[in-house]
Amino acid sequence: MNQDRSKNDFASLFEAEAADKPSKKLRPLAPGERLSVTVIQVGRDGVFVEVPDRGGMGQRVQAYFHSADLRNAEGQIDVKPGDKLDAMVVEIDASGSARLGRTAGKPAGLDALAAAHASQVPVEGKVAGVNKGGLDVEIGGLRGFCPMSQIDRGFVADPQAYVGRSLEFLVTEVRDGGKRVVLSRRAALELESKAKAAQTLAGLQVGAAVRGSVTAVRDFGAFVDLGGVEGLIPSSELSHDRGKKAADVLAPGDVVEVLVRDVKEGPPNKRGEPTTKITLSLKALAADPWLDIQQHAPVGKVVRGTVTRLMDFGAFVQLAPAIEGLLHVSELGGKISHPSAVLKPGEQLNVVVRSVDTSARKISLAPAPEGLALGSDAQSPSFVVGAVVQGVVDRVEQYGVFLQVDGTRGRVGRGLIPNAELGVARGADLRKLFPPGTRLTAKVLETGEGKLRLSVKAVAADEERADFDGYRASVSQSTLGTLGDLLRKRT
DSSP states (O other), X not given: OOXXXXXXXXXXXXXXXXXXXXXXXXXXXXXXXXXXXXXXXXXXXXXXXXXXOXXXXXXXXXXXXXXXXXXXXXXXXOOOXXXXXXXXXXXXXXXXXXXXXXXXXXXXXXXXXXXXXXXXXXXXXXXXXXXXXXXXXXXXXXXXXXXGGGSOSSOXXXXXXXXXXXXXXXXXXXXXXXXXEEEEHHHHHHHXXXXXXXXXXXXXOTTXXXXXXXXXXXXXXXXXXXXXXXEEEEGGGTOSOTTOOHHHHOOTTOEEEEEEEEEEEEOOOTTSOOEEEEEXXXXXXXXXXXXXXXXXXXXXXXXXXXXXXXXXXXXXXXXXXXXXXXXXXXXXXXXXXXXXXXXXXXXXXXXXXXXXXXXXXXXXXEEXXXXXXXXXXXXXXXXXXXXXXXXXXXXXXXXXXXXXXXXXOSGGGEEEEEGGGTTXXXXXXXXXXXXTTOEEEEEEEEEETTEEEEXXXXXXXXXXXXXXXHHHHHHHHHHTOOHHHHHHHXX
8 A cells, every 4th residue: 555545545534534523624733743643543654643632623633654653673563543642743745634753752773763854853862961063962872963053043152051951853864874963952942933833823813812921122012922923012002001112011021911913924034934923912901091081081170190291282291091181382371382391291280171082082181270179170261241351461473462361371261452452553563562471451352162352442442431421420510510400590
């Protein structure tokens, strides 16, 4: 029976045994994966084995050994149906079947080493000493050599530390009747890593939570080892707090639970091998502080916050971890070019929560009026058309001056007095006449939708009208007297 016929027999047997089983997707085997298998059928050219249930699906995977891999020193196949064997996946052949190699443990003799070399199955050897170029290894009753570059996957500072240890190696060369046996522990580690990576990838599901260890932290995120494969937590997925950097959240060696956001094919590596790009999220499994936003940012209330960032358009103020609001530059008073003129990072201040947009995750803030305690209501000032108010000139523009009404802060209490309502000659230098800090009395002309329009001219006109009315009344009383006086004079 040749090898192809043997594989066909195995396939027929496998299909017959699985005929009554439902069709489900199996987790694929991967080269380098280690298994405990049971012998089902022994042939001249091959041995068919049963692989344990893959993920509780009630199905078995077709796998086999080459007979040569299981022959003893006398050339006989030394296994029978029912025997349990420790094996490793050597390759997945063209038919999709897994060819296995027996994990030899401590191999005995040259034939065992040659078989391990042919099947590329790791074997166990004991490091006997260190020579000029690498390690002396006792393996299979023979002396093997592991070059310094093949001891480990990284730089080896002290090869003496390996002496006396039993390690696994791949046999890379057997020559001269066993006089030259070259070994590689690095290749065995890489084979194990690839098998572990394949198993991890096969089990990864988008939306599932997995555990891993942080391997590196960069400005753009953190890399996490999930078990032979690495995934990236982008900086945007590290924390609900957008102001935190990766180094503020994680450090190499941290064990984390993350959510698998995406798994897709990446560009080939330098060796032309396919890669997988895995995107992870740490914040997806953390409590979202915005679920309690009313507690952290109650609209209309005075709260305390800390300035975190200064931008051209305003200052970001942290109200709670991962909760920030914007204090717009227009709320800061005066004509300032940058919030840094009046604020600095780390400064604490009381603010009023003006609005909260939960969908956009935006909070609008305003400076809290002086004298208001934390948690108190900070209602916007109520202005009535016709009312007379007093205040201080906040800034001067070509079209008029802005007056900050007494008892208010920010734009809700800031009104515009247009040039025409200032009561000065056209073309007058307003900056000289009304420098910031000048106190003025003005009349409310218009209010609503956050707009406040004032007039100094109207106040002056009202005063003139009042003076005139008073004068007219006094003149009338002094020249004509009362109606009774006139009647008496006529009689």
